[in-house]
Amino acid sequence: MKRILLIKIFLLSITTLLLVACNKEWLKPKPLSFYEPGVALSDAQGMYSAITACERNMRHEYFGDAAPAITEIIQSEVAVEGTTDKAGPQMNMDISLLPDAQLNHNDYTKVGWYWYEGYKGIKYANLVIARINDATFKDENEKNAVLGAAYFHRAYRYFKLTHQFGDVPYIADEINEPKYDFYSYDRWSILEQMKKDMEFAYQWVPEKVDRGRTSKSACGVLLMKICMSLADFDRAIAIGKEIVALHPLMKNRFTVNATKPNTNLMFDLHSVEAKLDMSNTEGLMYVVSYPLVDGSDRIQTMRNAVPFWNSGAIITPDGRTGTSVDLAANETDLSLNLNKAYGRGIGRLRSTWYFTNEIWRADKEANDTRGILNKDSWRKMTDLRYNHPSLKSGNNQWYAKNFVKPAAMSVEDTIRAWYSWPHYKVFVPDPTQSGNWAGGETPWYIYRSAEVYLMLAECYYWKNDPAQAAINLNEVRTRAGASPLTASDVNIGEILDERARELYYEENRHIELVRIAYIYAKTKKPCEIFGGRVYQLENISGPGGTNSNVKQMGINFWYDRVVSKSNFYNKGLKHRWAEYKVSVHHLLWPVPANAINTNLKGVINQNIGYPGAEKNVTPLKVE
Known part of the structure; x- marks a missing residue:
């Protein structure tokens, strides 16, 4: 592997910054050791080195096996947890989402990761904000740029925390x-303060x-x-x-992949090369x-999102084991190398019918290069x-033939090993690995201008201007080859x-649904897709009470959307380890019990519907 001395020095410098991270007691700082903030944070370079800790923290959300971002996608209508070989994963939310459950583990959920790592990011940012006047800058512009970047982080x-956990502690100082003695603060007042900062x-x-640094447009x-x-x-x-x-959309092919067969603009846009290309105006x-x-990480999108085709569940119609990571020794057809062609997935992020089929309409998305109707972009089993190899050595008739779904495939294996997926989006070559390809090293989009167009469309929707909403939606749709929409x-x-078509594995889907749920409740705008239903802020998480697992449409938009679209939650799907269940109060996640229990001199509120909410007090407001 290529060794870069400057990278190693850089990583060593940020390692010292991480010494201020929390231990298992929430927000209890570790000793500063040999790191002296007064020296390291004395100029813009030192300040940006501290902000690097925030950027590194951001990367961890998307990278690795069972990346936290998967929890965000699973808590929506787009996908569910697909690991069906054990009890524990977040399928029955009434059990897996409890304050004292295992909330930060690959085999369960990463809800707790967002709580603890969110406050780590705040801690790093506050270090810069608190010491901004003690440093020396070449001019006011440089100082304000550093402070603005810290405000962004x-x-x-806080944007994530207020949409995942609601009222949360607000910490503005080092x-x-x-x-x-932390106290919960009203989420609206936190957002108002964040608006001023941003x-x-x-x-x-x-x-x-x-x-990888924070830009003006990212702040925007x-x-x-x-x-x-x-x-x-x-x-x-x-x-x-x-x-x-x-930042116009990339509408023409622009990477070295342009000449590769069976690719298109979407492959370009989401390739490693595109994310390295400085001519990419969209990122x-x-x-x-x-x-x-050195110091990079593997994103493992293929491990997380691709079906578990090598689980042993894929058998030929005559009952033989059908798949292998390794090719037959004398095989010359490299397209049979499923490991390198698609990645060796484990089916953790199991797409719903809504995402794999419902949103791809034959009349409007027939030519959409992002969709299942495009054979280059998507893969079906x-x-x-x-x-x-045994099929080849035994001259089996099914060798090199397309998969046929086994007639007796179990529910567990159907969930985990038999579904379609957006190959163009999750395929990341993994050449440093000699064995399983899981998804290699790559930059990853956090924000793109395509999302900005979709946000503009949504703003016009809230303003009752469907014509302008359609114009902005069509900027994204026509670029992909989909038919334009009309105001109606x-x-x-x-x-x-x-958003699902364009931003799969990029957006925090749960947060976006929650954000929309709160806007409906705040504005009282009737929701046309649910018969003009009007939502209320007062009961947005349901009636409350310990273990109040209410499953009643009409309380919040997040619940209504998930149960109306997910074929797992609205059909009572079961397998031998769990039943897929979700309740109204799962709009917001449980505050980890340890955060509440170790806060001996203050009160951190628990969200309605979870044990402990009966002890809540009126949240404070950011003044």
Whole structure:
């Protein structure tokens, strides 16, 4: 592997910064050891090194086996947990989402990761914010740019936390000693403060930055999301127009992959090469992991999202084992190497029928290069071919023939090993691995201008301007080859469908559904896809009470959307280990019991519907 001395020195410097991370007692700081903030944070370079800890923390959300981002996708209508070989994974949310459950583990859920790592990111950002006046800068612009970047990282975490956990502790200062008197703050007041901070950031953070750093447009996207959450749609529209004017969509093929057979513009856009290409105008914010560079990580999208085709469940019609990671010794047809062609998946992120079929309409997405109707972009299990070496050596008639679904395939294996997936989106070559290809090293999009167009469309929807909403939706749709929509097509379901088509494995899908649920409850706008239903803030998580597993439509939009679209939750699907269940109060996640129990001198509220909520007090407000 390529060794780069500067990278090693850089990583060593940020390692010292990580010494201020929390131990298992929530937000209790570790000793600073030889790291001296007063020295390291004395200028812009030192400040940006501290912000690197925030950027590294961002990358961890998307990278690795059972990446936390998968929990966000699973808690929506797009996908479910697919590992059906054991009890514990987040299928029955009434059991797996409890305050004292295992909330931060690959085999369960990563809900707790967002709580603890969110506050780590806030801690790193607050270190810079608190010491900004103690450092020396070449001018006010440089100082404000650093402060704006720190504001972005703090607001990035609070935006997530307020949509995942609701009312949460607000920490605006550096913490230098153990603290056990945290209180929950009203989520709306936190978002109002984040809006002020992000207006500052959007003004001062520069547009041209190194890949992986915070840009002005990245600040603008986050500010748009916050404005939308607060129903300030006019401000969000103004920002969005500025961003897309500077960052047009990539509409022509632009990477070395352009000459490869069976590829298209979507392959270009989501390839490693595109994310490294500085001519890519569409990428607004990335987390970085560079191929063959020390300190990088493997994203493992293929392990997480591709079906478990090598589980032993794929057998030939005559009952023989059909698949193998390794090819027959004398095989010259390399397309039979399923491992390198698609990745050796384990089916953890199991797509729903809604995502694999319902949103791809024959009349409107027939030519959509993002969809299942495009044979280059998507893969069905019947596209794969039997490759087990024993089939070849035994001259079996099924060798190199396309898969046929076994008639007696179990429910467990059907869930985990037999579904379609967007190959173009999750395929990341993994050449450093001699065995299983899981998904290699690559930068990854956090924000793209395509999402900005979809946010603009949503803003116009809230403003009752479907014509403008359709115009912005069509910017994204026509680029992909889909038929344009008209104003009469526009509703919140169409907007969410388009987000699913464009932003799978990029957006925090659960957060976006929750954000929309709160906007409906705040604005009282009737929801047309549910018969004009009007939601209320007062009971958005349901009636409350310990173990209040209410399953009643009409309480919040998140629940209604998930159970109406997920063929797992609305059909009572069971397998031998679990039944897929979700309740109204799972709109918000449980605050980990350890965070509440170790906060001896304060009160961190538990969310309605979970044990402990009966002890809640009125949340404070950010002044």
